[in-house]
Amino acid sequence: MDIFLQQLVNGVVLGAIYALVALGYTMVYGILGLINFAHGEVVMIGAMVALTVIQLLLASGVPLPGPVVAAIGLAAAIPTCMLLGFAIERVAYRPLREAPRLAALITAIGMSIVLQNVAMIIWGRRYHSVPSLLPVTPHQFAGATITDLQIFIVLLAALIMAGLLYLVHRTRLGRAMRATSQNPEVAGLMGVNINTVISMTFIIGSALAAVAGLMVSAYYGVAHYVMGFMLGLKAFTAAVLGGIGNLGGAMLGGLLLGVIESLGAGYIGTLTGGFLGSHYQDVFAFTVLILVLVFRPSGLLGERVTERS
Amino acid sequence: MxxxxxxxxxxxxxxxxxxxxxxxxxxxxxxxxxxxxxxxGRTWVRIVAFALLYIMLALGLNIVVGYAGLLDLGYVAFFAVGAYLYALLASPHFGLHLPFWLLMPLCAAIACIFGVLLGAPTLRLRGDYLAIVTLGFGEIIRIFLNNLNAPVNITNGPQGVNLIDPIRLGDFSLAQPHSIAGIAVPSVYNYYYLFLALALAVIFVSIRLENSRIGRAWVAIREDEVAAAAMGINTRNVKLLAFAMGASFGGISGGLFSGFQGFVSPESFTVIESIMILCMVVLGGMGHIPGVALGSVLLVVLPEALRYLGPLQQALFGRVLADPADLRLLVFGLALVLVMQLRPSGLWPSKIRRREFSAQGEEARHERESVYDAAR
Structure with a gap:
């Protein structure tokens, strides 16, 4: 029972991060129908920029409390990522809006390779260790151990997601975004400036990515120039699991994927009598994904897609 | 004039x-x-041989993506299945040394079974859902290859399988230099000619498939699945057939890869590799055989050619400004983006596709413009 609760807690923390990244994928997909492969790289660059600022601050010797340093790092990473997301859309995707969808996909892959290698040239090939800025005092909770960092990650993620839901469902911009995702042409006729909406989508998604980047690097204590790729894949998987294009789906999918992964890692050994070890946690995640899609082909919360009209 | x-x-x-x-x-x-x-130099003969191998692989994926329009991001799984099958059945790892003529059909058959295994549950999925499931499938295969060394050692885990038998055609070993009609033919040349022959065979099969009833059925499904079903095409079987065919091409290429390399490890079968093969197909021109071949050759040769960035800098600036290993992939990524911006339907698209695309583009642009006018 203790292991179960502990893995559940770890899973929720991981899931909160996945959900933040998955939101970026799902928003872009909902509007453009494009898998933005470069999104994982935006997460990585967010982590790297935040880390660089944090290291500079710590090296300068200014006595600031840890959380303030982390906040300053984040404050530097968010605008950088917003700018990056805006630039990616402008340079790489906008010219291809009328092109076949696979052309845009290949461009996204190309952008991902470019960003990864630019990051490698700037920050080098080595693993950067992330200093722990938040107190990691463990709290005992019904047999499971939770650190302040974990609580903070979950709370911040929840806050951001609530903010995003408010933005999308209660503001003018949100209404424009929903209209554009339903039908760009008609939205344009109704006076929505589609280009602005698409740019804003990328900017908001990238801001979430920056936060997720700092979270994931602080959680694992390490940052590396290829960290974005696998994280991006997992987050995209989460978005699909929940039903791509659906905000609630991305959140649910992210949480589920995180929980499934950590429970899988914790129990797969005992379930299979020690035959399969915890290396198989990714197999677990992907198998669940395949099973879910076999029975609900458009994800958990996705609308039933009728035959293409 | x-x-x-x-x-x-x-x-x-x-x-x-x-x-x-x-x-x-x-x-x-x-x-x-x-x-x-x-x-x-000799290394380049090897690279050219690899380019031929990748032509076969890309033409296999072209059946799934190019003809049937099913986006597969885990194609490398079938390549891995073929490669590992060959490696396990023709190496000291299990002490088995099956002959080439038995192994090739076996690679094709087993990969084909895996193709159906992946295809059967995913037939209802469309577009990007299918893409992510195939991607997951590819990862599952790789993770199993990476970890099936305990408790029973089957794949030898991350170390991979070593000392794989070179390809032998009867008494003719491709690993040894031969002298044919007084001309010395080194080992790499043997592989080049074998791959050339097989690549031509694969191209021939692809052309025949494209113009067959099945090929037309695939294209019909790609264009409109509902209409295709209404015309009496059994979409389930035809899609499964596309998966199976594509997979068996991948399996054969995998076996050849194993024999050529003499070594396989799970490292060679990552998602990136799947994506590369997809890039070959799309960059060249989906569904167009010469285009796909061009794409494969370019994507094999370009990263290798970019190794000369170091000496080039030396010649231009007198010193090496940036590590060529760092720049190589950067330039490669930029090239991908640039080509897609300039030629969104591929470098060498088929005539029909080019015509469709330009017509569609014109029409769509016209519509868009009016929409934006209204928006302003």
């Missing part, structure tokens, strides 16, 4: 010209390893 154009048009229609072109191409392909070796 007009006269030369007319003469050129007449020349193009002349069957003798076509024959001359084929003969020239054949001579070029036969002489290619000698010329490459002489001009660029």
């Amino acid at each position: 007009l006269e030369t154009a007319q003469r050129w048009a007449r020349f193009k229609r002349d069957p003798r010209a076509a024959w001359a072109a084929y003969v020239a191409l054949a001579v070029l392909l036969i002489a290619l390893p000698f010329v490459t070796d002489w001009m660029l």
Whole structure:
């Protein structure tokens, strides 16, 4: 029972991060129908920029409390990522809006390779260790151990997601975004400036990515120039699991994927009598994904897609 | 001016010209390893042989993506299945040394089974859902290859399988240099000629498939699945067939890869590799055989050629400004983005596709413009 609760807690923390990244994928997909492969790289660059600022601050010797340093790092990473997301859309995707969808996909892959290698040239090939800025005092909770960092990650993620839901469902911009995702042409006729909406989508998604980047690097204590790729894949998987294009789906999918992964890692050994070890946690995640899609082909919360009209 | 154009048009229609072109191409392909070796060195003969291998692989994926329009991001799984099958059945790892002629059909058959295994549960999925499931499937295969060394050692885990038997055709071992009619033929050349022959066979099969009833059924499904079903095409079987065919091409290429390399490890079968193969298909021109071949050759040769970035900098600036290993992939990524911006339907798209695309583009642009006018 203790292991179960502990893995559940770890899973929720991981899931909160996945959900933040998955939101970026799902928003872009909902509007453009494009898998933005470069999104994982935006997460990585967010982590790297935040880390660089944090290291500079710590090296300068200014006595600031840890959380303030982390906040300053984040404050530097968010605008950088917003700018990056805006630039990616402008340079790489906008010219291809009328092109076949696979052309845009290949461009996204190309952008991902470019960003990864630019990051490698700037920050080098080595693993950067992330200093722990938040107190990691463990709290005992019904047999499971939770650190302040974990609580903070979950709370911040929840806050951001609530903010995003408010933005999308209660503001003018949100209404424009929903209209554009339903039908760009008609939205344009109704006076929505589609280009602005698409740019804003990328900017908001990238801001979430920056936060997720700092979270994931602080959680694992390490940052590396290829960290974005696998994280991006997992987050995209989460978005699909929940039903791509659906905000609630991305959140649910992210949480589920995180929980499934950590429970899988914790129990797969005992379930299979020690035959399969915890290396198989990714197999677990992907198998669940395949099973879910076999029975609900458009994800958990996705609308039933009728035959293409 | 007009006269030369007319003469050129007449020349193009002349069957003798076509024959001359084929003969020239054949001579070029036969002489290619000698010329490459002489001009660029032995490593480049190897790279050219790899390019041929990737042509086979990409043509396999072309069936799934190009013809049937099913986006597969885990294609490398079938390549891995073929490669590991060959490695396990023809190496000291299990002490088995099956002959090439038995292994190739086996690679194709087992990969085909895996293709159906992946295809069957995913038939209802569309577009990007299918993409992510295939991607997950590819990862599952790789993770199993990586971890099936305990408790029973099957794949030897991350270390991979070593000392794989080189390809032997009867008594003719491709790993040894031979002397044919007084001309010395080193080992790499043998592989080049084998791959050339097989690549031509795969191209032939692809062309025949494309023009067959099945090929037309695939294209119909790609264009509109509902309409295809209404025309009496059994979409389930035809899609499964596309998966199976594509997978068996991948399996055969995998077996050849194993025999050529002499070593396999799970490292060679990551998601990136799947994505690369997809890039070959899309960059060249989906569904168009010469385009796909061009894409494969480019994507194999380009990263290798970019290794010369170091010496180039030395020559231009007198010193190496940036590590060529760092720049290589960067330039590669930029090239992908740039090509897609300039030629969204691929470098060498089929005539039909080009026509469709330009018409569609015109029409769509027209519509868009009016929409944006209203928006302002």
